[in-house]
Amino acid sequence: MRGVILYGPPASGKDTVTAGLHRLDNRYQQFQRLKVGSGRTTGYRMTTAPELAALRAAGEVVWENRRYGAVYVVDDHGLRRQLHDGIPVVHLGQVDAVDAVREAFPDAQWTVVALTCPRDVAAARIAQRQTGDTAERLQAWDQTEAIGAADLTIDTSETCPDRAAKLIDQAVRGSLTAPE
Template sequence: MTAALAQLDQRYKQFARLKVGAGKSAGYRMGTSEQLAALEAAGDVVYANSRYGNTYVTDRPGLDAAFAAGVPVVHLGQVDGIRALLDGYPADWTVVLLWCPREVTAQRSERRGDADTTARLAAWDATREDLITHPGMVWDLTVDTTETSPGESARLIDQLVRRTGAARA
């Protein structure tokens, strides 16, 4: 989805969360426990969560740099994380729920060759439960990715972002 957005406008860039742990490093800013402790001490952790044996951090300095470089696209799978971002980092956020059925998540994960499909399905289950237990979350746009192509989804998101002014240069 982020790649499709970037094709529409090069200012769209995926926000690289700070990752403390091991495993896949592509798309992350790899960090240490000491860096995380320093961010926490400075009050610069907007949101952190642990999953797959790692800690993923949305941090104020990272967001500052992302906004300076363009229009950040922040991927979060937890309602608490979205609320923390909205409350903890004032900006013209556009909140989009991208959704697909669990079976489709499994098929996509297997097609990508993910070694952790079981963990990804557990994350899907946790996100679904999160959405049920936080019914008051308001989405600016909801997209069923089984019915809407990445290109069309990106076009809808871009239109919404431009309408709300979040993509100002």
């Protein structure tokens, strides 16, 4: 079992790089976290607060965080199923979340990729989304910790999505000896 964790702040390119990975090999599929709350629905499996409470009670929550007035969850069953069916690409923005996923699935070979870009690039990307919460997303950008345990670091302002996907795929396959 193999999986990819794309780690980075808002607007660092997680969705765009995931699309590049999927174009390269359709086994790469974005892991759609569960979400309770309003706002963007694309890329999430929407659920309700009572359903989330039942998952918590059953010990099915690997990680959860609150941001932008919503709750985002990595669930054991969903990620386990995707690990068996393909190569999940999990989007995370907290170091503790990376640790939680790796600990929950110790038999999986995780490739952790830190995606970065300058703050002004992120601000422009966030503004283009027109989500109406630019200040909150930039605050989240500022609060995102650097990760020390990344297998690969890619600046998405300097590396096109398809090139980033190729670098990640090489790392997943174990053929990457040094970043270019």
